[in-house]
Amino acid sequence: QTVVTQEPSLTVSPGGTVTLTCASSTGEVTSGFYPNWFQQKPGQAPRALIYSTSNKHPWTPARFSGSLLGGKAALTLSGVQPEDEAEYYCLLYYGGAQLGVFGGGTKLTVL
Amino acid sequence: EVQLVQSGAEVKKPGESLKISCKGSGYNFPGYWIGWVRQMPGKGLEWMGIIYPGDSDARYSPSFEGQVTISADKFINTAYLQWSSLKASDTAIYYCARRIREHYSRGWTHQYNYGLDVWGQGTTVTVSS
Numbered sequence: 001q002t003v004v005t006q007e008p009s010l011t012v013s014p015g016g017t018v019t020l021t022c023a024s025s026t027g028e029v030t031s032g033f034y035p036n037w038f039q040q041k042p043g044q045a046p047r048a049l050i051y052s053t054s055n056k057h058p059w060t061p062a063r064f065s066g067s068l069l070g071g072k073a074a075l076t077l078s079g080v081q082p083e084d085e086a087e088y089y090c091l092l093y094y095g096g097a098q099l100g101v102f103g104g105g106t107k108l109t110v111l
Numbered sequence: 112e113v114q115l116v117q118s119g120a121e122v123k124k125p126g127e128s129l130k131i132s133c134k135g136s137g138y139n140f141p142g143y144w145i146g147w148v149r150q151m152p153g154k155g156l157e158w159m160g161i162i163y164p165g166d167s168d169a170r171y172s173p174s175f176e177g178q179v180t181i182s183a184d185k186f187i188n189t190a191y192l193q194w195s196s197l198k199a200s201d202t203a204i205y206y207c208a209r210r211i212r213e214h215y216s217r218g219w220t221h222q223y224n225y226g227l228d229v230w231g232q233g234t235t236v237t238v239s240s
Contacts, residue, residue, distance in 0.1 A: 001173075034224065034225040034226070036225075036226050036227060038156070038227075040156075045206055045230045045231065045232055045233050046148075046156065046206065046208075046230055047230070048208075048226060048227055048228050048229075048230070050226075051211070051224060051225065051226020051227075051228070052213075052223075052224035052225055052226060055213075055224055055226070057226075057228055087155075089155065089156050091156075091158070091227065093225060097210075097212070097223075097225040098161060098170045099158070099170065099172060100146065100158040100161075100172075100227075101158060101172075102148075102155060102156040102157060102158055103155075104155050105155040105156070
């Protein structure tokens, strides 16, 4: 059973920078896992932010960026805004993008 | 505008059957895979499976294989998720989402980007006696 691991919670100050990571139990995360990142606020459906490591959707704010860092996928928020407080999920694809596994989510607090 | 609109909330008893739907609009529905995602109360997202409406090719996460059936009708731009016998543990919000695939060339090789972009609003399923 493949497990995808994220930090359970992180806290950042408004205007600051924070990096969330996403690790695979199978080993190093590479671009072949096509890492995706999603934001979910209470009572709302998830919203897509990043796909295939670093590609942004048309609606993704410029302060969000994706990368690979130290064998993991990473989501960096620069110049954090109060409205960025949310749960963030990563998704890794296995088996040719037909099987996905979500991470457990990171609760980001802006304080 | 690309949209996925899901069917309304359901309240069912254990042992009952259920089929929920996800209707796409604003794009070539048969040509994009549709994924289904579960979110149990207060918990994270779980990948259930994915279907290509063009030929109804469906793939399941091992955790959900045999527990649900994913289907699609390309003629009415709709994907479905169904249960034959619900359990209390099926209580959750179920989301559908479109999977995109972007082709690009790098030198002589063909590469792809993959992502879930547009999501449905979710269908709440409550199973209780």
